[in-house]
Amino acid sequence: MSEQPATADLGTRVIEIIAKTQRIPLDSISLDSTFEQLKIDSLDGINIVFALENEFGINIPDEGVQSMRSIGETVEGVRKLLELKTAESEDRAV
Amino acid sequence: MNRVAVTGLGLVCALGNSVAECWEKLAAGVCGIRPLSDPGSPPYKFVRGAQATAFEPLDYFSEKDLLLLERFAQLAAVAAREAVAQSGLTFSGDLADRSAVITGSSIGGQFSEEDGYIRLYREKNPRIAPLTIPRTMSNAGASRISLEFGIHGPVYTVSTACSSSNHALGQAFSMVRGGQIMAAVAGGSEAVFAEGLLRAWEAMRVVSPDVCRPFSVDRRGLSLGEGAGMLVLENWDHAQARGIPILGEIVGFGMSSDAHHITQPCIDGPAKSMQWALRDAGLAPERIDYINAHGTGTQANDLIESQAIRLIFGEHADRLPVSSTKSMHGHTLGAAGAIEAIATLLALRHGIIPPTANFTSLDPACALDVVPNQSRSAALQFALSNTFAFGGLNASLVFQR
Numbered sequence: 001m002s003e004q005p006a007t008a009d010l011g012t013r014v015i016e017i018i019a020k021t022q023r024i025p026l027d028s029i030s031l032d033s034t035f036e037q038l039k040i041d042s043l044d045g046i047n048i049v050f051a052l053e054n055e056f057g058i059n060i061p062d063e064g065v066q067s068m069r070s071i072g073e074t075v076e077g078v079r080k081l082l083e084l085k086t087a088e089s090e091d092r093a094v
Numbered sequence: 095m096n097r098v099a100v101t102g103l104g105l106v107c108a109l110g111n112s113v114a115e116c117w118e119k120l121a122a123g124v125c126g127i128r129p130l131s132d133p134g135s136p137p138y139k140f141v142r143g144a145q146a147t148a149f150e151p152l153d154y155f156s157e158k159d160l161l162l163l164e165r166f167a168q169l170a171a172v173a174a175r176e177a178v179a180q181s182g183l184t185f186s187g188d189l190a191d192r193s194a195v196i197t198g199s200s201i202g203g204q205f206s207e208e209d210g211y212i213r214l215y216r217e218k219n220p221r222i223a224p225l226t227i228p229r230t231m232s233n234a235g236a237s238r239i240s241l242e243f244g245i246h247g248p249v250y251t252v253s254t255a256c257s258s259s260n261h262a263l264g265q266a267f268s269m270v271r272g273g274q275i276m277a278a279v280a281g282g283s284e285a286v287f288a289e290g291l292l293r294a295w296e297a298m299r300v301v302s303p304d305v306c307r308p309f310s311v312d313r314r315g316l317s318l319g320e321g322a323g324m325l326v327l328e329n330w331d332h333a334q335a336r337g338i339p340i341l342g343e344i345v346g347f348g349m350s351s352d353a354h355h356i357t358q359p360c361i362d363g364p365a366k367s368m369q370w371a372l373r374d375a376g377l378a379p380e381r382i383d384y385i386n387a388h389g390t391g392t393q394a395n396d397l398i399e400s401q402a403i404r405l406i407f408g409e410h411a412d413r414l415p416v417s418s419t420k421s422m423h424g425h426t427l428g429a430a431g432a433i434e435a436i437a438t439l440l441a442l443r444h445g446i447i448p449p450t451a452n453f454t455s456l457d458p459a460c461a462l463d464v465v466p467n468q469s470r471s472a473a474l475q476f477a478l479s480n481t482f483a484f485g486g487l488n489a490s491l492v493f494q495r
Contacts, residue, residue, distance in 0.1 A: 023157040043225070047161070050224040 010082075011075045014052065018071065021051045034070040052078060058085055097330030098270045099340045100493075101183070103436050104176030104281075106169050107321030107423040108144035112176060116423070117440050120448040121469050125422050127305045127317040127452075130287070138292055140301040144319030144424025145287055162228060163238060164203035165285035169322035169429075170235025171242060174279050178243055181326040182338050183277060185245050194248040194275045195239045196266045197324075198258025198282030200428035201291065203230035208290045235283050235322075247275055253428065256388075257349075258282050259323065260431030260481040260489035264347040266327050267491070276329045281432030283322030292318070306391030306425070308418035308450050309400070309464040311457040316390040319424020323432030325439075342439040343494040345476070346375025352486030359394055359482060364402035367488035368478060372406070375492040377476060379407045382414065382492070384447055384472070386438040386479040387464075389418020390425055395482065400460035415472070417465040421451035431481040435491060438479045442495040446471055 011031050019026045022044060029038060035045065045068075049060050052074070058081040068074040105112065108126030109119040119126065126144045133141060146169070151160055154172050163171070174195075185193050206229040210222040228234065233251040240249040248269065252261045259282025266280035286292070295301050295318060302315035333340055348370025352363035372379060388399055396418075404411050419437045426433055441447050446469050453466035475495050482488045 023161075043162075043228075046224045050221070054221070 010079055011071070013055070014075045014078060015071060017051050017055055018048055021047050029071060031072045031075065032070070056082060058082060096271050096273055098267050098344045099328045099330045099333040100325055100342045100344065100439060101328045101333050101338055101340060102177035102179070102181030102326030103341060103439065104173035104180070104324040105322070105433060105436050106146055106149055106173050107426065107433055108146055108319055109423055111148055111172070113436065113440070120419055120422055120437055120440070121444070121446050123422070123449045123451045123467055123469055125305060125451045126319070127424050134289065134292065139296050140303055142305055142317060143287060144317055144426070146320050162225060164205055164229045164234060165320070166199055166201065166203060166283045167234040167238050169285060169320070170197055170283035170324065171238045173281065173283065173322035173324040174239040174242070177279060177324040177326045181328065182336065183326065183328070185243050189276055190244050190246045192247055192276045193245045194266060194269060194278040194280070195236045195245050196248070196262045196278060196280045197233070197236040197239070197251045198253070198260070198262040198428045198431065199232045199235060199251055199284060200253055200255045200258050201284055201286065202232035203234060204285065204288040204291050206230050208288050239279055243279070245279065254487045255483035255485055256425070256427050256430055257481040257483035257487045257489045258428035258431070260435070260479070260491055261349065263325065263344070263431060263435055263491060264349060264489055267344045267347050270327050270329055276332050278327045279324055280327055281322065281324035282429040284427045284429040285320045286318050286427060287320060300392050302391060305452045306421055307452045307454060308387065308389035308391045308421050309396050309457060309460045309462065310452070310454045312454055313391045313393065313396060313457070315392050316420070316425045319420070319426040321423060321426045321429050321433055323429055323436045325432065325435060342442055344491060345494045346371045346377065346492035347490070348372070348374055349487070349489045352488070354486055356486065357484050359398040359486070361398055361402045361405060363486055363488045364399055364480065364482050365405045367490045368402065368406045368480065371478060371490035371492050377492065380410045381476050382407070382478050383474040384438070384441055384477040385414060385416040386434045386441070386477065387416050387418045388480040388482045389420055389450065391418070391420065396457070396460050399480065399482070400462055403462060411462060414463065415447050415465050415470065416462045417448055417450045419448050421453070422448070431479065431489065431491070434479050434481070435493070438477045438493050442474045442477055442493060445473055447474070
């Protein structure tokens, strides 16, 4: 359980989820894209957060949502939450 | 007081996806009540419904749009598009602020609600789809129409069960007549074929096991239907100044509450609703040439409605054609008044009375001319359309050719 998904793989997975949720082509999204560029509004954001939570088994707090304004920031946020989840499960294992 | 013109009509129901398609079927007496696409497991006690099977949402909306739009809101928007296109109105400047959208819906977004409960109670999953609230709200259709056309005036939804859209039309009529607004998109929509709702109707024991046969001696109940009807109502002078065809006129609106029983109808309430509508129109009962009845096909409704018509129209009832088009498009609940308003306006316009389909033989207790099975040509000037809702709420509209 100590192995982290590499950021590149995680990025791909996040982009896939956003493309699917937004019904937009995969190649229209890159790690540098901002939500504004992708015309993702707050309501779309709620859908994306819901899908990310389901996919990664994480709980994204409201303040975490505020700090995700681009794909890069979203990937980073998900990565931190996954690390936290792994650390917690390791704590329990001890 | 301003005259109120009807300058656009839009219709989606079991009979088709446009006014022209539906009218052709209505005038030909074609019944749209067919075997259910999903008969239920275990099977529902009724096997038929008036489903809008030809309505394919992706023909009208992007996948992304559909994330936010339940079927009842899709139907509302599509009917509104047809009505607004016919009216030729564009809602910009002052007209955008002085136009309204008033819709009727009894149920709202039932499918998302049921999906949520399946997750929550059956699957024990507390994570409900995040757009459930905007999908289920009863004003989703009205708000979509407002957004699509940029209408900034009064926009709201009336929910009074089967009278919802007559109440919505009545409100819009009153506001145009009173000068508060210049135009309105008004009507109603409903999407009823959701399992939980069908089970609830089954439990009420008012749905016919075959088809609905209004006013027939062997009638066994109503047939559920889905659809939407939207009308563009417009200040008469405004419409005339634009030089567009005026399709008809609303001249009277009446409403009443039985205050008698939550589901059992009584004669007084429906009679008063018709009486107030006639008084509002300034018409003697003898001036009415056709009634589009509430005519659900239940034992109680058809009996009480016939008696109420007798009470108000007296001997004129002997010569007054009364038909129930629910025998063709089903009972669309919150959309009923709007769909039937369109049928009534088209009857006036074309001089053709749509029949009561599926008719077998007359119930002597409903001794009216119910235009059995065959449409009829007649010169018509004024017509009245009724809706009577569970909860004892009655609403009648009077139209002029």
